Amino acid sequence: MKLGEIKIEALKLMFADYADDIDIDSLTDLASDENYGKYLNNMPGAINRCFSRLEERNAVPTKKTTLDNDNGTSANGRIRFDLSAIADFGKVDRVIYESSKEYDGNCPFNMETNTIMLLPEKDGDYILIYSPILERIQAGSDNESVIDLPDKIACLIPYFIKGDLYTEDEPGVAAEARNLFEASLDDMTTVVKTKQNKVNCIFSQTED
Numbered sequence: 001m002k003l004g005e006i007k008i009e010a011l012k013l014m015f016a017d018y019a020d021d022i023d024i025d026s027l028t029d030l031a032s033d034e035n036y037g038k039y040l041n042n043m044p045g046a047i048n049r050c051f052s053r054l055e056e057r058n059a060v061p062t063k064k065t066t067l068d069n070d071n072g073t074s075a076n077g078r079i080r081f082d083l084s085a086i087a088d089f090g091k092v093d094r095v096i097y098e099s100s101k102e103y104d105g106n107c108p109f110n111m112e113t114n115t116i117m118l119l120p121e122k123d124g125d126y127i128l129i130y131s132p133i134l135e136r137i138q139a140g141s142d143n144e145s146v147i148d149l150p151d152k153i154a155c156l157i158p159y160f161i162k163g164d165l166y167t168e169d170e171p172g173v174a175a176e177a178r179n180l181f182e183a184s185l186d187d188m189t190t191v192v193k194t195k196q197n198k199v200n201c202i203f204s205q206t207e208d
Contacts, residue, residue: 003137003144003145007143008022010162011036039165046160046165048137051137053185062130064096064127065130067125067128080119081128089132090130091131092109094106094129097126134147156181156184156185159181162177164178
C-alpha cells in the first residue's frame with residue numbers, strides 16, 4: 001500500500017460520515033482543514049509507533065542476505081561479521097550454512113555485541129535470515145511512496161492510527177480500534193516459524 005492510501009483509510013475509519021471521496025491528491029488540502037488537519041499532521045508519528053509495534057511483535061517479514069567472507073574479519077579459525085553494515089538490520093532470526101556437502105538451516109553462532117556475529121571459518125556460504133527495521137515516515141514523506149509491507153499487514157495500520165490519535169477525543173472508540181489491531185496481529189503471528197535455537201551471547205550490557 002502507498003503511504004497516502006494508509007492515511008486515507010485511517011481518515012475513513014475516523015470520519016465515517018465524510019461525504020466526499022478522498023484521494024491522495026486531496027490529502028494536501030485536507031491537511032489544512034480544521035477538522036482533519038490535526039490528525040493528518042500527527043499521522044507520521046502514529047505510523048512510526050505502529051512500525052515499532054510491528055517490529056516488536058515480529059510481524060515484519062524476514063529478509064535474507066549472504067554474509068560475504070570478504071566483508072568479515074578472520075582470526076584463529078573464526079570469522080566476525082559486523083551486521084550493522086546491513087542498512088535495515090534489526091535482529092537475527094537464524095543463520096543458514098550451505099556448502100556442496102552440507103546444509104544446516106539453524107547454524108550455531110555467537111553474538112559478541114548486538115551486531116557483531118562470530119562464526120567458524122569454513123568453506124561454503126553463511127546466509128543470514130534477519131528481521132528488518134522499517135524505514136520511518138517523515139512529515140514531508142511522499143504520499144505516493146510504497147510502504148515496505150505486505151498489504152495484509154499494511155491494511156491494519158489505519159486501525160493503529162485511529163487507536164493512537166483518538167485516545168483523547170474518543171477513548172472508547174480508540175480502545176476498540178487498538179484492540180482490533182492487536183487481535184488481528186495476534187492472528188497473523190500465531191503461524192509457527194523455524195527460529196534459531198542455538199545462539200550463544202558472549203557479551204554483557206550494563207546500565208548506568
